[in-house]
Amino acid sequence: MTASAEQPLLAIDAVGKRFGGVIALDDVSFSVGAHSVVGLIGPNGSGKTTLLNVINGVFAADHGEVRLSGIRIDRKRSCELAATGLTRTFQAARVFRTLAVRQNLFIPLLHQSALDRTAASARANELLELVGLTKHAESIASEISGGQQRLLEFARALVSRPRLVLMDEPFAGVHPQIKTLLVRCIRDSVAREGTSFIIVSHEVPDLVAMSDFMVCLVEGRTAATGSPATVIQNERVIEGYLGRA
Amino acid sequence: MNAVSSAPILKIANVVAGYTAGHPVLRGVNLIAQPGHITGVLGPNGAGKSTLLRAIAGFLQPSSGRIVLGDEDIAALPPHRHMERRIALLPQGRSTFPELTVAENIELGGWTMRGDRARLRQAVEAMFARYPHLRALRDRPAGSLSGGQQRAVEIARLVIGDPKVLLIDEPSVGLSPIVAAQVYRELEALKAEGRTILLVDQDVRAAIKIADYAYVLSSGRNDIEGDRSAFEGDLGVMVRRWLGV
Amino acid sequence: MLSLFFLPSSDNGSTRLRRLLVWLALSIALIVYGVVGRQLFLLSTLSTVFLYVVLTQAWNILGGYGGYLNFGMVTFFGVGAYTSAVLFQYFELSPFLTAPVAGLASAVLGVLIGIPTLRIRGAYFALVTMIITFAVQTLVLDMPVTQGALGVYLQPVRLSPLGVEQLFYFLFLGCAVAVTALVYAIEHSNFGWALIAIREDEDAAEIVGVRTVEVKWIANAVAAFIAGVVGGLYAQRIMYIEPSGTFAFDISLNVVLMAVVGGAGTWQGPLIGAPLVLLVADMLRVTVTSEVNRAIFSVIVILIALFIPGGVMGVWTRWRRRHKPKTVEAPS
Amino acid sequence: GREALAQQQPIVIGGTLGLTGSFAEPSADYKVVYQRWLDEVNEKGGLLGRPVKMIIYNDESTPTVAQSLYSRLLDQDQVDLVLAPYTTFIGGAIVPIVLSHQKLLFNGGFVGINIFKHAKGSIIGSYTYQEPDYTRGLFELIKGLPEDKRPKRVAIFAAQNPFPIVVRDGVGGVGGALNFAKAAGMSVVLNEQYPPNTTDFTGLVQKAKEANADMLLELGLPNDSLQVARTVKQQGYKPLIFCTCGSQVTTLSAWPKLGSAADGVIGTTISWPSQGYAGLTELADAFKKRGDDTLPTYAIVGYAILQVIEQAVDGAKTLNQGALKAYVHSHEFKTVAGNFRYQDDGTPVFSQVVLQYIKGKNQVVWPKDAQTAALVTPMP
């Protein structure tokens, strides 16, 4: 388990979810401590996205519990969770298409009534700079490239200084150089702001390098949990996911 | 420069294209694809790679320049006429028909065979034989699949049309390592069948590994280009150069 | 629940003020005309314009900013009219007093209707709102309190013809200004942004923290309230209401038409669209007195809808974007 | 001569009609007779030696549009005489505007006993019967039938529209089919109303049939009445009396097209050529061209109101509205709708014709003095 002895930030306990005949999640349990990055891996269709969806209230779990700081959240609406500091990115980028890039970053701030405008603008600019979108700040979001839209989502998830961020393949389609910036940014957030992350990614080496803890799902079940090094050595993970090189 | 001397199958000369009049995204791109080769198109986010593929596939009308397939200029051809010439696009992002089943999705990939239903049915079965992991998903609506599963369906839908020239935009995004490796093997297999592939990929390492020749775009212009050895030799330097750091 | 605050804007203050001044001058001119104008016909035409400005602005909140195309605005309007009329019929309360109650009744209906319908998106929502008008009309026809098909008569206002026209002129002008101000405020507040986010991608908005359900309900209820209030006043103006005219589908259609012509999703759109549509329709009506006038009008409508995307405001913003040098921010 | 006439300031008569929208069908009939009258009167040398001009706007069957157009007619166009639009709910909306301009409203367009009463004689009508009396002639006719041919059990269908409801209920306990039926000792076995947009009446007719009603009153609009008549035929339902006592539908051009379903159906109208009113036969002839044996009631009342205007202006020799009002209320008018004497509320004294459509022709079956055929009962 994660190092912290006290209550974990997020506790997932025996969560199950099925779609008709498809068992997408079967008894998944693990927890995420404060200031930590959890890497979530697993073959296609193993339930990673579904798990994120359950955590942030897009789907209701069939059974099991999800707790954020000890409070049950698995029946809460996503917008309420966002207000308590839980944000996410999507596997297929979903930006607000006719809004300018900068305006996209303001949307997550709408529910923060104590908004300091200059601070918000500064934060937005800082993130735009990070993901290399500064010169596109006033462009309409639908008019930037697919990869740039994913970067915009990345920025949008972090702009409200959340406690916990769920990221669904943030590095997919992102240029290697920017990817290293993103990784650094995630590390910075953990270190400086105490943000925690659950990151789904198929780019295992990067994930191994940045995660404190790793979970591998296979067919909706937790195949392995533990430190990244042990997880990627796990026989079942290699068998079902990584393949033998 | 180009080592192979046979006549190029696809030739892009001085293409200028964009989404709004007066704001070109591609500002004079030149590119040659040799038959039976994999030609990589690389570059940072927003460089215009997808735009280039979309222009070749007919979704964008170049305002000047030529796109020559064999010996026909196809620049002004509407997108649906490309399949008749056996040139096909796998677009970036999701592009399944979400409410049709996987089998129906794949079947429609063979639209050009619609005159011969028996042959089409056989071809669909052949696809399930070729991608056995899709067989279990056969009758599921494509929209309910996981991200990676959808990508796999798209690839099958592309291949069933039996194209000679494949324009592939980020094939491995969202695929787990095993499947991604399969996809790259598949691309090589397609090449071995004598098909020509234009491959856009952010996974530079993987792309370089299978590409015979690669172009780098930046800001809608040709930057550097070279064959595999040129890139493998000094990848780090190259990457840094494209970014203009 | 939803606190209101204003977001940073990219417009600089002085140009915005200058643009506002134009509208301010226009309202002052209208006020002056209301005092000195003696042409009943013009006064009455203008008050109809104001009435439609109010309805179109109300529609604009959810339809323009939120992207939910309500093709049943007349439902709220009619319910407001009936509420006032019925209160007059049974309690002799003047619609001038009961207009807010009419608004409340409409707002309640708006929330009730909103529960099942605001989950529905796109064209399907437009269909459902059209049908709701028929449903409410049927209800009114069948209910004894509304006197069914017979309708309700109200008492004439005891004023000279000019006085009556002036009264409604100022009432509707006042409503139009107030509602426009409200829409302006919404456009520049987090509430408006939330609506826009809903229009763009509702799932993403919800997940990013926008309380989509509440925002839509409130928008719908506010629109219903506004339409209900003017509906109540309208009942007094027309003095006889009955179900088929009060719930006439044409009103719903006009509202959308005006928003589209002016530019949906902008606070200026209704201010431009309502007079434009009414004046063109009126002009055609008096110049081409046969039924051909509607045919000509419909051709104009088709042409505008097809060839002027974003309405007048759309043309204007595109023109500005093209003619104003893009201010590129220097990277810090 | 004509030249001199043309030079004079014309007298302007203004009004609206719903040339498009729900009331376009009757409005079109009005338009025809307005034009006919206008040609005739100018041919004769106009009114008061001045040419006559008419401004008829299209109110799109919408009350708000009508309101704004009447404001325009009164303010901008400064019309001398005002004609009412078609139908009660448009008319009701413009009455206050017209009256507040101290104008008389010459009303060939709508019935509405309440509106007339409110206006205290300033609305001059040409419908010779108002809603409560729509079925009066029919019940008078029934009274005259031999005992064994008199129906006992009535079924009523009424459209959910202001005027059919009053036709059924009467006003303040006076008139109305329900009261007439009670007075005639009949029992109402079915009393249903149907919403606008009703498409199918099979179930409703079936109900009347099952209730053993031997008299069916259809109080509705043209569309509905046609369909009810057809359904009655299809369901093999043969009451003693079947009257379409709402819109005067048996005189419309579509009626003969119903084929055998049209036969035996009873309807009412204002007047009929067999009554010998001057000009009525010519009017009927003009409409014959449009379809066999059709003389829309709208044409009669529309033409009649203009005859009233013509005779009043000629008689009072002024356009002064007060003088015209006094003249109208104290004189008799010879119109195609009959010889009018006005009551205090501005409506003419009751007169009506009951028609039965027999073998492809409308026959007058009541009143006796204009009768052209005997009532056929039960329905063929």
Place this chain on the structure above:
Amino acid sequence: MLDRLAFIITDGILLGLIYAIAGLGLSLVLGIMGIVNVAHSAFIMLGSFFAFELFRRLGLDPIISFFLAMPVFFLLGTIVYRALLTRIERVSQSQGLVAMFGLMVLIENLSTIAWTTDTRVITAAYTNASLVLGSLYIAQVKLIAGALALVLTLLFWAFLRFTLIGRAIRAMGQNRDAALSVGIDVRRLSAVVFGLGIACAGAAGVALAMVFPFSPNTQIQWLAWAFLVVILGGLGSVANTLIAGLIIGLLQSLSTAFLPFDYVYLVLYVLLAVILVLRREGLTLVVKRAI
């Protein structure tokens, strides 16, 4: 009692079939092209006048006109598509809707000029006749119209379900770009879809003209019925449209028999509200897309 029930059910089914085809074209065009064709009822009305003119001038039986209407209106639909719809597809939804309304008003007014607003009826040999079974009277004309409606519905259903073009039509509605890239000529296919929708409206108009009176300005009442069917049935599914039509028809005949007639419509609206609360897109179960 039993024959009463039999009457209610046959009447409801026949009525339902007629309602179903009134909504079929609308559902198709909306479900696949995302366009609310509010001019649908205007095309229905044109269909009625098509039958009317053929009947009046050539004495052609409406049954024949029904089958003639399909190709004629298909052609009309493709022409309208080329002239108008290709642009409507490019503007925002609200603008598209407004344009379609403009089209509806235009057709209505041009028809008024052509045919006046008089109410029309078509009376063929069988119109006033009935099939008598004991005490049961079934109007022959309704039987015929119902049968025609059923034929039309089945044709559509089979077309969309069993042909590859049908599948391509559905695919096109779900992802236009992807359809283009597999080689589907989306413009042409859209013209086909719209043509089919209008063909359906025209044929429905003929069937309606056999049974009901019509005139250019009362066409809009059919819009309300078509909407009702589409909302209940959901978008783009022929089978569900048919079921929705039947439900509405049966509900109408049932509630007519047991309730005051003016409540019939309330019953329908209540049903609609219940359906919308229970499942938001009518009877059609739309796949919830993965996020």
